[in-house]
Amino acid sequence: MRILKYITFMFLFGSLLLSCGGGSDNETPIEPVAPVVVDPSAASLIFPEDNTECNEGVINADDDTRSTVNFQWSASENTDSYEVKIKNLESGSVTTATSTTNQVDVLINRGTPYEWYVISLASGTTSTATSDTWSFYNQGQGIENYAPFPAIAITPQRGATITETSSTVTLEWSTSDVDDDIVSYEILFDTVNEPTTSLGSTTNTTINASISTGNTYYWRVITKDSFDNTSNSELFEFRVE
Structure with missing residues (x-):
């Protein structure tokens, strides 16, 4: 009787395991679905405006040959952060500023021509998007006429x-x-x-x-x-x- 009860128990226990999905080696495992990361779009530049004199910079209190300019652009889609590239057209040196918003303050030379553009970045992808490139003169002290922008x-x-x-x-x-x-x-x-x-x-x-x-x-x-x-x-x- 005890043997019969034991056999009955094992049969029921085995049936329970099978009914709960106890593993068949032929089953195909479900692969996790990777999230889709959409590439960022290009920003549109706002300020300083193209081919103009920028006269809204805040002059540096410790060095009046430099001023802080607020660079602004439109927020681009699918973007987490931005790199702003600012090139001094006299020396060729490039300043890089980063921002998670659509503006950033940068200290640059006065009386100097610059060009600038913005790179849109997104987490989870190496793809980027680059804005147009604009040129401007950062206003200098006592300048009545500006030299042309370099060709x-x-x-x-x-x-x-x-x-x-x-x-x-x-x-x-x-x-x-x-x-x-x-x-x-x-x-x-x-x-x-x-x-x-x-x-x-x-x-x-x-x-x-x-x-x-x-x-x-x-x-x-x-x-x-x-x-x-x-x-x-x-x-x-x-x-x-």
């Missing part, structure tokens, strides 16, 4: 490789000026990385230059305004194949 290469793009289809190439650039009084551009062009050969001066934003296959060319734009203020662009280069 930016349009074609050939910086670092480009082009195929020779003729013996000349058209160099094209863009620039702007707070005072809107640019009078001429001088173009330095050569196969050495500090070009001194001048292609001459022009009032246009294009000029033709002679080229040949297998060479790397370097060029720079010197922009001049009606007060004889000048600005030198960065060094641009391209290769001809």
